[in-house]
Amino acid sequence: MKYFKTNSKVLCIQNEAIEKAFQSLLSDSNLIEFQNIEESDDIYYFTIQPKGDFRRSFLLDSIGLMNADKEDISLLYQQEAGDIQNNIDPDFLSLIKAQRVMSINLSHPNWKDCLGNNPLPASKPIHLNIVGLGDVGGTLLTGLKLTGGNHISTIGIYDKDENKMLRYEQEMEQIHFDGLSMPKVIRLDENDIFDCDVLAFTVATFIPPVGSEIKDVRMAQLEQNSKILKIYAKKAREAKFKGLFAILSDPVDQLCRVAYEQSNTDDSGTKDYLGLASDQIKGYGLGVMHARAVYHAKRNPALASYLEEGRAYGPHGKGLIIANSIDNYDEDLSEQLTQLALHSNLDVRATGFKPYIAPALSSGCLSLLATIRGDWHYSSVFINGKFLGCKNRLTKSGVQIEALALPEKLINKLAVTFSDL
Ligand SMILES: NC(=O)c1ccc[n+]([C@@H]2O[C@H](COP(=O)([O-])OP(=O)(O)OC[C@H]3O[C@@H](n4cnc5c(N)ncnc54)[C@H](O)[C@@H]3O)[C@@H](O)[C@H]2O)c1
Known part of the structure; x- marks a missing residue:
C-alpha cells in the first residue's frame, strides 16, 4: 500500500x-x-x-x-x-x-x-430543510425544534401551501424557554430548498383516507409521489446538492430509488451519475417499525427477546422483517412480531385517526438526529441499486451497515425482501 x-x-x-x-x-x-x-x-x-x-x-x-x-x-x-x-x-x-x-x-x-464530507459537512451544527408540512412534516418539525438544538442551527420549511409555512413559522418561533437553545425555523422560497445540509422530504399528494378499503397505504402512493419526487430529484441535480436527501414519504424505499435514478439521468434519458450519489440518499421508515416491535415486545414476555437481541429489516410495509433475536432466531416468534408491527398502523387507523405521530418522531426526528450525530439507527441505505432498511450509522468515513453473523433462515428471508423491492 x-x-x-x-x-x-x-x-x-x-x-x-x-x-x-x-x-x-x-x-x-x-x-x-x-x-x-x-x-x-x-x-x-x-x-x-x-x-x-x-x-x-x-x-x-x-x-x-x-x-x-x-x-x-x-x-x-x-x-x-x-x-x-x-x-x-x-x-x-x-x-x-x-x-x-x-x-x-x-x-x-x-x-x-x-473528500471531507460523509455527505454531511464535518462542522456542526447543520442546516436542515423540510419540504412538505402535512401531518408528518409538521410533527417532524415540532420534534426537531424541541430536541435538535445541539445539532441543528436552522430548519427551513417549505410547502406548496403558503399558509402552512406561515402557520408553522409562527408556531415554532413561539416555542421558547429561557436558556434553552433550539433551531431557528424560517420559511423558504422554493428556489432555496437545497440550500442546506439535510433535506427531509415529507410531501404527499394522496393518502388513502381513514376507513378506506386500501390495505397498503404506502404502495398506493407510489405513482403520485414519484411524480412530485422526480421534480425535486431533478432540482437537486440542477442545484448540485451535496448534502443528505432524506425521504420519509411513502413508499420510502421505492421513492429513494426514484430519487437516485431520476437525479442521475440527463434530459436525453442517459444515466450520467451527475446527480445524487448513493451515499446522499437515505429512507426513513423503518424506525417506527422497530419502535412498534419494541412496543409489542414490552407487552408480551414471550416476545421480550426482541428488546435486547432483535433487529428490524426492510420496508415499513410488505416485506418487513422483524427478527426476534439474532443469536436465538425463532421463525414463529419473528413472524408474530412482524405481523404485530405491520398491523400497528391499522390498529391506530381503527381508532379513527391517521397514524403519523409515532412515524414522524421514531422514523423521522429521532432517526435523523441519530444520523446527524453519527449514531446507530434504522434507515434505508443503498445496496446494489436499491434501498434497504437496516441498522446503520453515518460515520466520519461514510455509511457503516451493521454486519452480524445472521442465521441462514433469516438471510433467506432478507433475500426475498430484497428481490421484491
Ligand atoms: N416514513 C414513515 O415512517 C411514514 C409514516 C407515516 C406516513 N408516512 C408518509 O409521509 C407522507 C406524508 O404524510 P402526511 O400524513 O404528512 O401527508 P399530508 O397529506 O398531511 O401532507 C402532505 C403535505 O405535502 C404538501 N405537498 C403536496 N405537494 C407538494 C409539493 N409539490 N411541494 C411541496 N409540498 C407539497 C401538502 O401541501 C401537504 O402539506 C406520506 O407519503 C405518508 O404515507 C411516512
Whole structure:
C-alpha cells in the first residue's frame, strides 16, 4: 500500500493502475510512510468499480469489502475475508480495524465530493430543510425544534401551501424557554430548498383516507409521489446538492430509488451519475417499525427477546422483517412480531385517526438526529441499486451497515425482501 498525503487527507493506493490514472491528483500530494499518518488525518482508500450498482463511498470496516466484486445483501452479514487476509498490508489493516478508512469508488464522476464530507459537512451544527408540512412534516418539525438544538442551527420549511409555512413559522418561533437553545425555523422560497445540509422530504399528494378499503397505504402512493419526487430529484441535480436527501414519504424505499435514478439521468434519458450519489440518499421508515416491535415486545414476555437481541429489516410495509433475536432466531416468534408491527398502523387507523405521530418522531426526528450525530439507527441505505432498511450509522468515513453473523433462515428471508423491492 502506498500512502499519499495532501492537506490532512491520506490517499491509500494499492493498485498501480489507479496510481497511474490519478497521477495528476497525486502530483499535489507527498508520498509518506505509514508512521507519518496523524490521528487527525482523513483516510481514503480508492477503488474502481462499476458506477450505478456499487456505492460511491462507505466506511471500509472489513477487509472483505475491499475491491468486492459484488454488493448485495451480504453487506448485512459478516464478510468472508478469503485470500485477501493473507495479502493485506498489516499497517493498512490496522486503519481498517480502527474504522478510519473511507472507501471511494473512483468511477463515480463526483467522487471528489466525498473528500471531507460523509455527505454531511464535518462542522456542526447543520442546516436542515423540510419540504412538505402535512401531518408528518409538521410533527417532524415540532420534534426537531424541541430536541435538535445541539445539532441543528436552522430548519427551513417549505410547502406548496403558503399558509402552512406561515402557520408553522409562527408556531415554532413561539416555542421558547429561557436558556434553552433550539433551531431557528424560517420559511423558504422554493428556489432555496437545497440550500442546506439535510433535506427531509415529507410531501404527499394522496393518502388513502381513514376507513378506506386500501390495505397498503404506502404502495398506493407510489405513482403520485414519484411524480412530485422526480421534480425535486431533478432540482437537486440542477442545484448540485451535496448534502443528505432524506425521504420519509411513502413508499420510502421505492421513492429513494426514484430519487437516485431520476437525479442521475440527463434530459436525453442517459444515466450520467451527475446527480445524487448513493451515499446522499437515505429512507426513513423503518424506525417506527422497530419502535412498534419494541412496543409489542414490552407487552408480551414471550416476545421480550426482541428488546435486547432483535433487529428490524426492510420496508415499513410488505416485506418487513422483524427478527426476534439474532443469536436465538425463532421463525414463529419473528413472524408474530412482524405481523404485530405491520398491523400497528391499522390498529391506530381503527381508532379513527391517521397514524403519523409515532412515524414522524421514531422514523423521522429521532432517526435523523441519530444520523446527524453519527449514531446507530434504522434507515434505508443503498445496496446494489436499491434501498434497504437496516441498522446503520453515518460515520466520519461514510455509511457503516451493521454486519452480524445472521442465521441462514433469516438471510433467506432478507433475500426475498430484497428481490421484491
Ligand atoms: N416514513 C414513515 O415512517 C411514514 C409514516 C407515516 C406516513 N408516512 C408518509 O409521509 C407522507 C406524508 O404524510 P402526511 O400524513 O404528512 O401527508 P399530508 O397529506 O398531511 O401532507 C402532505 C403535505 O405535502 C404538501 N405537498 C403536496 N405537494 C407538494 C409539493 N409539490 N411541494 C411541496 N409540498 C407539497 C401538502 O401541501 C401537504 O402539506 C406520506 O407519503 C405518508 O404515507 C411516512
